[in-house]
Amino acid sequence: MKRLLIMALLIAVALPAGAAAAGRPVTDEMGRVVNIPENPRRIIGLIASLTETLYALGLESRVVGATTWADYPEAAKKLPRVGSYTAPNLERIVELAPDLVLATKEGNPPWVVEKLERAGIPVYVTAPRKVREVPESLARLGEICGAAGAGRGLAQRLRRQFDAVEERLRGAPLRSTLLVIGTNPLTSVSQGTLNHELLLMAHAANVAAQAPGPWPRLSLEFVVQARPQVVIVSTMERRQDIQGELRYWRTLPGVGDRPGGRVVAVNSDLIDRPGPRLGEGLLALAKAVHPERFGGPPEGDRP
Helix, strand or coil: CHHHHHHHHHHHHHCCCCCCCEEEEEEEECCCEECCCCCCCEEECCCCHHHHHHHHHCCCHHEEEECCCCCCCCHHHHCCCEECCEEEHHHHHHHCCCCCCEEECCCCCHHHHHHHHHHCCCCCEEECCCCHHHHHHHHHHHHHHHHHHHHHHHHHHHHHHHHHHHHHCCCCCCCCEECCCECCCCCCCCCCCCCHHHHHHCEEEEECCCCCHHHHHHCCHHHHHHCCCCEEEEECCCCCCCCCCCCCHHHHCCCCCCCCCCEEEEEHHHHHEEEEEEEEHHHHHHHHCCHHCCCCCCCCCCC
């Protein structure tokens, strides 16, 4: 309680008189009513995709802090850090005196939102549950942050990218695919995740779709028995040796050495962050699974 009082005091000192009370009630994607300033001037996104979105909206001058792995675009690397998205430093956030914090249901724990709100900071929570909901989420962020036109533009571009991939893959068969998002332990994706939905949109049959949990840990025996036609290495582990991982999977008995098998890498940031580059991520997955539809090598050729 003492810490919360200190936080509230810091905000009262840092913000202009009446700033916390001014604004308009907005319903966020969790159904919460949040009182948001008409034109927020100091914004913090509590996950990398939200920081990236703010820059794509042209609001970089208003971004006053970011979480540890918010590294795109390049300029975002220079922002003051507020800790990880799972355990942000609340005192540091208060010191930066934001008049709006953006959070996400999937990445940020509920206690973070609750404590920031108790300290008087408005927190808008995004919660896109489907890939096709992301464009509307971006448009909504543009509206609440004072860049409605830019938000609509981002949404329209993303929808066009989705539609273009869908058209290019029309009639393409499903191709059994393993998406590797972690190597130690071996981790993939299952139903209920945006990654799984992206695989379906890329006409990939996710071999881990029936594994328990959204981020199942798999054994090599499971992978060998699943006989994936495509292995996509997209690990979220930083400083990972991607080339080494590719060599490992390409020479793994019963997997990468099978005739017609493909092992490729896809930038994890493109498919793990529900932001402006998600269309690029879908395109990268589609090219990995069906290269022949995009002018690449025919089915069965090794990359």
